[in-house]
Amino acid sequence: MAADRPVRLVVTAGAVDCGKTTLLAIVYELFQTGPVASIQFAGCDTLPAFEQRCHLSRADSENEKPDTSRTPYIGPHPEYLHLKIQEGADSDVHTDFLFTDVSGEMFEHARNSTVECKRLTFLLRAAHLIVFLDCEKGMQPNKKWSMVQDAKSLLQSCLDSDMLSPDCYVTVVWAKVDYFEAAKDKQTVEAFVTNVQEDFTAAFGKRIPHFKFHRAAARPTRFPHLKMGYGVREFISDWIAYWPQGKPLDLEPPVDNDGTREIDQFTTRYNAARADV
Ligand SMILES: Nc1nc2c(ncn2[C@@H]2O[C@H](COP(=O)(O)OP(=O)(O)OP(=O)(O)O)[C@@H](O)[C@H]2O)c(=O)[nH]1
Numbered sequence: 001m002a003a004d005r006p007v008r009l010v011v012t013a014g015a016v017d018c019g020k021t022t023l024l025a026i027v028y029e030l031f032q033t034g035p036v037a038s039i040q041f042a043g044c045d046t047l048p049a050f051e052q053r054c055h056l057s058r059a060d061s062e063n064e065k066p067d068t069s070r071t072p073y074i075g076p077h078p079e080y081l082h083l084k085i086q087e088g089a090d091s092d093v094h095t096d097f098l099f100t101d102v103s104g105e106m107f108e109h110a111r112n113s114t115v116e117c118k119r120l121t122f123l124l125r126a127a128h129l130i131v132f133l134d135c136e137k138g139m140q141p142n143k144k145w146s147m148v149q150d151a152k153s154l155l156q157s158c159l160d161s162d163m164l165s166p167d168c169y170v171t172v173v174w175a176k177v178d179y180f181e182a183a184k185d186k187q188t189v190e191a192f193v194t195n196v197q198e199d200f201t202a203a204f205g206k207r208i209p210h211f212k213f214h215r216a217a218a219r220p221t222r223f224p225h226l227k228m229g230y231g232v233r234e235f236i237s238d239w240i241a242y243w244p245q246g247k248p249l250d251l252e253p254p255v256d257n258d259g260t261r262e263i264d265q266f267t268t269r270y271n272a273a274r275a276d277v
C-alpha cells in the first residue's frame, strides 16, 4: 500500500498496558456513529483487525466491563491497522493512515538497548510518534517515577539509535487521564504533571523539533464525565494537519550541460522556452 500511494504512518509507543491498542480501537469506534467533526470515514483495509481489537468492549463479547486484549509479542515487525478518511462529505481527496499496533514488550526491549531499537525499522518512516505515559501508574506512588523513567528511556533510545527522523512529530500523551481527573488531590497531580513535562522538555525539547504534550482517555471508565475518546479527536486533527513527508519537494530548475541524453536535451528545450517568455 505504501508503495502504491502516500500513507501516513502513526506509531504508538509505550509500556505494557498503557493503552496503545485501546486508543487505536477508539479511533475506529468514533467513526462508527458518523463523521468525527468534519472528518469522514472513507475506508479500511484491515476491518477484521480493528473488529478484533474492539471485541472485548462490545456487548457481543459478554464481558461485564469493556476491555482490550493484550497485544501478543511477535518480534520486531508490527501489525498495521489501516484507515482512510476524507474531510467533508463531498471531498474526493482521501488520506490513508497506517497505525502500528505493537506489544509493550517490544518497547521494553527497545528502551533498554539501542541495538533492539534499531530493529524497529518502522520508526524511521513514522510521521507521528506517540509516547505514552500511563496515568493509572501515575497514581501509584511506588510506580509513577519508574513509569516516567521508562518512557524517557524509550525516547532517548530512539534518538540515540538514530531511528527518529527530525521531521517526525512526537507527542507525549498522558494516557488514561481519567485517573488524574478522578483524583482527590488535584494539586499534587498537577504538580507531578508540570514536573514531568519540564523534565521531558529539558531532555528532548532541543533534540526533537516537533514536540508536544497531550492528554487523552480513550476509554475513561474511572471518570465517565470525560466521554469515550477524550482527546482522541485532537490526535486525528494533528495527524491530518502535520505530514512532514507531504511537503512539496524543493526542486531546482534543470541546468544546461550540453549533454546528449534525452534528459539533457529536454533541459536545453525547457530553458530555451523559459528564456523566450
Ligand atoms: N481507565 C481507563 N482505562 C483504559 C483507558 N485506555 C485503556 N484502558 C485499559 O487499559 C488496559 C490496557 O489497554 P491496552 O490498550 O490493551 O494497552 P496496550 O498498551 O495495548 O498493552 P499491550 O498490548 O500489552 O502492550 C485495558 O484494560 C483497557 O481497557 C483509558 O483511557 N482509561
Ligand SMILES: [Mg+2]
Residues within 6 Å of the ligand: 020, 021, 022, 069, 070, 071, 102, 103, 104
Ligand atoms: Mg496492545
